[in-house]
Amino acid sequence: MGGNSTKATSGINGAGTQTQQEYGIPDNAKIFFDDTKKSARDLARDNLIRVLTGRSGDAVNWLQDKFALDLSKVARLGGHSQPRTHRGNAQFPGMVITYAQMERLEDLAVSDPSRVKILKKARVTKLIKEGDVVVGVEYIHGNATHTAYGPVILATGGYAADFSSDSLLKKYRPELWDLPTTNGDHCTGDGQKMAMAAGASGIDLEKVQVHPTGLVDPNEPGAKVKFLAAEALRGVGGLLLDNEGQRFVDELQHRDFVTGKMWENGKYPIRLVLNGRASKDIEWHCKHYVGRGLMKRFDSGDALAKEFGLAPAVLKKTFEDYNNSVRTQKDPFGKKFFSGEWSFDDFFHVAIMTPVLHYTMGGLEIDDESRVISSNGKPIPGLFAAGEVAGGVHGANRLGGSSLLGCVVFGRVSGDSAAKYLLMQASEAVAKAGGRIGQLAGQLGGSSASGPPSASAPEAKKETASSLGVKASSFTAEEVSKHNKKDDVWVIVDGQVLDVTNFLPDHPGGEKAILLYAGRDATEEFNMLHDPKVIPRYAPDAVIGTLKK
Structure with missing residues (x-):
């Protein structure tokens, strides 16, 4: 679980x-509403924006109060008139937020299994309808098809990696088909396609956001999937410079505007540069990107100029011009919010940028109660949607920091709406049954017509040390280094040797995040991102031994 939200x-x-x-x-909320409506432009839908922005403060406070999350830093991203994008002092906020909720849900599945059941490795293939009402889903688990009954909430994400034969991306935005993406390969619009096949209305499907700052890996510049350079890097003061060392845009403009200026300017490679102050403000991110080989640190302006292949005087002039904008508050590119002056005598973090497919504003049409709307304009009873699968919330362009917000706000709204819907169904059924509550137990428990699968069918797996039952032992670093291919991946974490071959497709951050450390010690990077309990909770079978000293 987790999807793109973890990233x-x-x-x-x-x-x-x-x-x-x-x-x-x-x-x-009023100021936030106005900013969001301006970003959404002519596709703004006041009812949805009012829910998103009006419940935003409570959503963040809820995460802090109920999950004890660190959201103590606030940044101003592009298109925001106030600093309102919250994060903590370490780790990606998406990972912090989703893992906290996933763990709480998993704990409930153990402590109260009558209320919560999590079924992994299951693929929903069809919505079950009785007349116009959605009453459940059909899904494949193992090699068998099952059914589950009850109201349905779709939270399946977007389609910005939909390179499939029936691609929504190719149908609605064919000119973007060849761009790289930040999305995991699971983002193929399955939820949208399934719901529209059942009569749901699609909306704004041509509205696909191209993020301006995808990180280019110097060792794999043509990779289809890119890591994203957080917009917060520009929010803390990072500058975008072309191959002549010149600024060409207000770095805090809307994403689509910055992307357009990158294409218009066309002087590649375009680099994102952070000075010492900005680097310290977002230190964890910089350290993470450097560790992955996606960003470089330079300890002087001269070293920075050498990286650009330019004379130091060129970058000095760029900094001087920018400092004049800071002092006068008049910027040739229209920038209004600054984070102080720049010095050539400083240290810098630098990465090469490219526009990337990032977010799909289009999706299933919903109302302000997260009910999915049918093609006839009415809510489909029993069907709800939250997150990127739902369209129309962000209009023509999403503001940075509003994707996680959409998940939390409309996740809570859809949960409330589905519970209310189920309670109304139960009340009506009780009345019809003359108070015979026992007859409703199956409905309220979300029983499955074919019964829940008692066990997963055996899955086809590659033969690895862990799957072959190799007993825990000790290995040298040299022995571990030989297991560095996609079909045979070992890593070292805190002195433990893990065979993570079978875990690759399950990793929320994608396969590449693990393959970067194949055959190597990944302790520092792992501990930057994960809590110690992650391995015993999610991949206990991966541990095959210890590192021989």
């Missing part, structure tokens, strides 16, 4: 939050 890097928006009040930031 969200900039933070979650919230207006009027406890954190903002502590910093004295004069933000409120």
Whole structure:
């Protein structure tokens, strides 16, 4: 579980939050509403924006209060008139938020299995309808087809990696087909296609956001899947410079605007540069990107100029021009918010940028109660949607920091709506049954017509040390280094040797995040991102031994 949300890097928006009040930031839902409506342009839908922005402060406070999450830093991203994008001091906020909720859900599945059941390795293939009402789903688990009954909430993500034969991306935005993407290969619009096949209305499907700052790996510049450079890197003061060392855009403009200026300028490679102050403000991100070989650190302006292949005087002039904008508050590119002056005598973090497919604003049409709307304009009873699968929330362009917010806000709304719907069904059924509550137990428990699968069918797996039952032993670093291919991947974490071959397709961050450390010690990077309990919770069978000293 987790999807792209685990990889969200900039933070979650919230207006009027406890954190903002502590910093004295004069933000409120009305200001956030206006910013979002302006970004959405002519496709703004006031009812959905009002839910997103009006419940944003409570959503952030809920995450802090109920899950004890660190969201103590606030940044101003592109298109925001106030700093309102929350993150903590370490780790990607998307990972922090999704893991906390996933773990709580998993704990409930253990402590109260009558209420919560998690079924992994299951693929929903069809919505079950009785007349116009969605009453459940059909899904494949192992090699068998099963059914589950009850109201359905779709939270299946977008289609910005839909390179399939029936691609929504190719159908609605064929000119973007060849761009790289930040999305995992699971983002093929399955939820949208399934619901539309059942009569749901699709909306804004041509609205696909191209993020301006995808990180180019110097060792694999043509890779179809890119890591995202968090918008927060520009929010803390990072500058975009072309191959002549010149600025060409307000770095804090809307994403689609910055992307357009990159294409218009056309002087590649385009680099994102952070000075010392910005680097310290977002230190964890920089360290993470450097560790993955996606960003470089330079300890002087001269070294930075050498990386660009330019004379030091060129970058000095760029910095001087920018400092003049800071002092006068008049920028030739229209920038309004600055983070201080730049010095050539400083240290810098630098990465090469490219536009990337990132987010799909289009999806299933929903109302302000997260009910999916049918092609006849009415809510489909029993069907709800939350997150990127739902369209129309962000209009023509999504503001940075509002993807996680959409998940949390409309996730809570859809949960409330589905529970209310189920309660109404139960009440009506009780009345019809003359109070015979026992007859309703199956319905309220979400029973399956074919019964829940008692066990997963054996899955075809590659033969690896762990799958072959190799007993735990000790290995040298040299022995581990030989297992460095996609079909045979070992890594070292905190002195333990893990065979993660079978875990590759399950990793929320994608296969590449693990393959970067194939046959190597991944301790530092792993501990930057994960809590110690992650291995025993999610991949206990991967541990095959210890590192021989």
